[in-house]
Amino acid sequence: MKFSVMMILLKKALKHAEVMRFSTYTFRKSTIYALSSGHGKCGVAVIRVTGPKASNAVQAIAGFSKLPEPRFAHLRNFRNVHNGDIIDKGLVIWFPGPKSFTGEDSCEFQVHGSLAVVNGILNSLSLIPSFRIAEAGEFTRRAYFNGKLDLTEVEGLADLLNAETEIQRKQAFLQSQGFLSKLYLEWKNDLSKELAHIEASIDFEETENLDSNKDESIKNISRIKQQIETHLLNGRKGEILRHGVKTVILGKPNVGKSSLFNLLCGRPAAIVTSTSGTTRDVLEVRLDISGYPLILVDTAGLAKHSSDPIELEGMKRAVEQLDNADLIIVVMDASDYSSWKINNKYLTFKDYLKCYMKNLELESYFFDCSERRSKPTIFVMNKSDLYSVETENVVSISCKTEKGFDNFLSTIGVELNKICGEPTKEHPCMNKTRHRQHLEDCLSEQNIFIEKYKASDMDVVILAEHLRRALRHLGKLVGSTSTEDLLDIIFSEFCIGK
Ligand SMILES: Nc1nc2c(ncn2[C@@H]2O[C@H](COP(=O)(O)OP(=O)(O)OP(=O)(O)O)[C@@H](O)[C@H]2O)c(=O)[nH]1
Ligand SMILES: [K+]
Ligand SMILES: [Mg+2]
Numbered sequence: 323m324k325f326s327v328m329m330i331l332l333k334k335a336l337k338h339a340e341v342m343r344f345s346t347y348t349f350r351k352s353t354i355y356a357l358s359s360g361h362g363k364c365g366v367a368v369i370r371v372t373g374p375k376a377s378n379a380v381q382a383i384a385g386f387s388k389l390p391e392p393r394f395a396h397l398r399n400f401r402n403v404h405n406g407d408i409i410d411k412g413l414v415i416w417f418p419g420p421k422s423f424t425g426e427d428s429c430e431f432q433v434h435g436s437l438a439v440v441n442g443i444l445n446s447l448s449l450i451p452s453f454r455i456a457e458a459g460e461f462t463r464r465a466y467f468n469g470k471l472d473l474t475e476v477e478g479l480a481d482l483l484n485a486e487t488e489i490q491r492k493q494a495f496l497q498s499q500g501f502l503s504k505l506y507l508e509w510k511n512d513l514s515k516e517l518a519h520i521e522a523s524i525d526f527e528e529t530e531n532l533d534s535n536k537d538e539s540i541k542n543i544s545r546i547k548q549q550i551e552t553h554l555l556n557g558r559k560g561e562i563l564r565h566g567v568k569t570v571i572l573g574k575p576n577v578g579k580s581s582l583f584n585l586l587c588g589r590p591a592a593i594v595t596s597t598s599g600t601t602r603d604v605l606e607v608r609l610d611i612s613g614y615p616l617i618l619v620d621t622a623g624l625a626k627h628s629s630d631p632i633e634l635e636g637m638k639r640a641v642e643q644l645d646n647a648d649l650i651i652v653v654m655d656a657s658d659y660s661s662w663k664i665n666n667k668y669l670t671f672k673d674y675l676k677c678y679m680k681n682l683e684l685e686s687y688f689f690d691c692s693e694r695r696s697k698p699t700i701f702v703m704n705k706s707d708l709y710s711v712e713t714e715n716v717v718s719i720s721c722k723t724e725k726g727f728d729n730f731l732s733t734i735g736v737e738l739n740k741i742c743g744e745p746t747k748e749h750p751c752m753n754k755t756r757h758r759q760h761l762e763d764c765l766s767e768q769n770i771f772i773e774k775y776k777a778s779d780m781d782v783v784i785l786a787e788h789l790r791r792a793l794r795h796l797g798k799l800v801g802s803t804s805t806e807d808l809l810d811i812i813f814s815e816f817c818i819g820k
């Protein structure tokens with residue numbers, strides 16, 4: 323048998339294996355239920371049911387002899403399945419499959435949100451034959467297996483449930499609506515077309531035809547490759563937005579770092595005293611600034627001469643924070659600046675800044691552009707109530723009077739926008755290590771393909787296999803090929819009832 327024919331048969335077998343995996347899941351299906359709204363006392367609680375026997379819940383609990391009109395809210399008495407007592411009066415909505423979230427027959431009960439009512443309904447559901455309580459993420463898992471959502475949409479939904487700020491919400495919502503998968507599917511489609519050309523030529527042994535298409539093929543694949551590369555570069559923004567922008571406050575002792583930290587938090591989270599070296603440990607809070615998630619870190623002041631082992635440890639920890647910082651806020655003291663003189667002359671701000679950073683032994687972080695360590699930085703001159711400094715590239719503020727604080731907030735907002743960007747439908751950002759991994763692997767397969775194809779030093783059949791692998795990585799991204807382990811990780815991010 324020819325090698326290329328073997329490859330085609332192997333490919334078909336792999337496809338079959340995928341279909342098998344999907345169908346084994348359907349065999350395991352039972353009807354599941356769960357409280358989908360938050361736990362604890364609340365105005366209204368939502369209980370969801372999905373699975374082949376969901377209609378039994380509508381009939382047994384809401385007392386319909388014939389199923390009600392789908393997707394309409396019906397006000398009904400809900401009865402205890404065991405003794406017929408009325409538990410509560412509420413709304414029931416019937417969603418016959420496949421037009422439901424999971425794609426299966428589903429229904430939703432909206433009841434008064436007390437523990438007793440919710441337990442009453444859940445107990446009744448448990449008495450209906452073949453009903454069981456849902457596992458965490460099981461509703462979404464079913465939606466995925468029924469083709470209602472692909473994997474990046476599932477991830478987007480998980481992020482949406484966890485979103486803390488407006489821009490995080492926007493990124494997650496766009497992803498849950500399929501804008502990221504749309505991009506990946508476009509690339510998958512384009513690459514598939516290129517592969518189809520090559521496969522057709524192999525099957526019919528049309529080597530002349532293959533040669534004439536070579537330049538066109540290389541051009542098309544290079545274009546896709548470049549789009550993926552740009553997407554990866556932008557992806558760093560999406561990843562930071564998803565995790566939060568780690569923002570480290572640094573400076574000499576007593577300049578007002580903790581005062582600024584507290585002002586941003588809106589509460590006295592850190593101890594502030596006039597004693598130099600007050601802060602020792604690294605303090606961290608999560609904040610929402612202009613819709614962006616900020617992980618704000620207060621650190622010990624960096625003193626040049628210290629023999630106190632606790633202070634030295636604090637400084638070591640402060641500097642370590644720089645390694646994975648996304649944004650740095652360097653705080654200075656205006657009264658300190660005003661007192662610095664060299665040869666009896668006051669320093670320009672630029673010279674002062676150089677000396678200041680040299681004192682902190684952090685010059686290379688900010689001034690050595692050849693080093694990759696240079697990070698986005700905001701320079702803040704605090705204590706402007708004592709001495710006013712109006713210079714370019716420095717934000718003047720007084721933590722004592724709060725003068726200049728609004729200006730400081732908008733400066734942070736601008737930086738955050740530069741760091742995270744703002745996700746749009748046209749440019750959705752990747753935001754997970756999983757995405758990066760598959761895209762990088764996809765790129766490296768494309769690179770091998772282009773290089774070997776150009777040099778004509780590889781059998782075309784093997785060459786095509788590199789394109790196939792590149793495609794498989796895109797497939798893994800949207801979840802048309804995935805493993806149970808990966809699915810377990812992704813669905814574990816959901817709570818019960820989603
Ligand atoms: N006049 C004036 N005093 C300030 C201002 N901000 C902070 N201070 C005072 O400066 C002193 C040091 O403030 P902290 O916030 O503890 O300074 P820090 O940089 O965190 O100090 P360490 O943790 O010791 O490194 C305190 O006495 C504050 O009240 C300001 O804007 N104006
Ligand atoms: K202090
Ligand atoms: Mg402090």
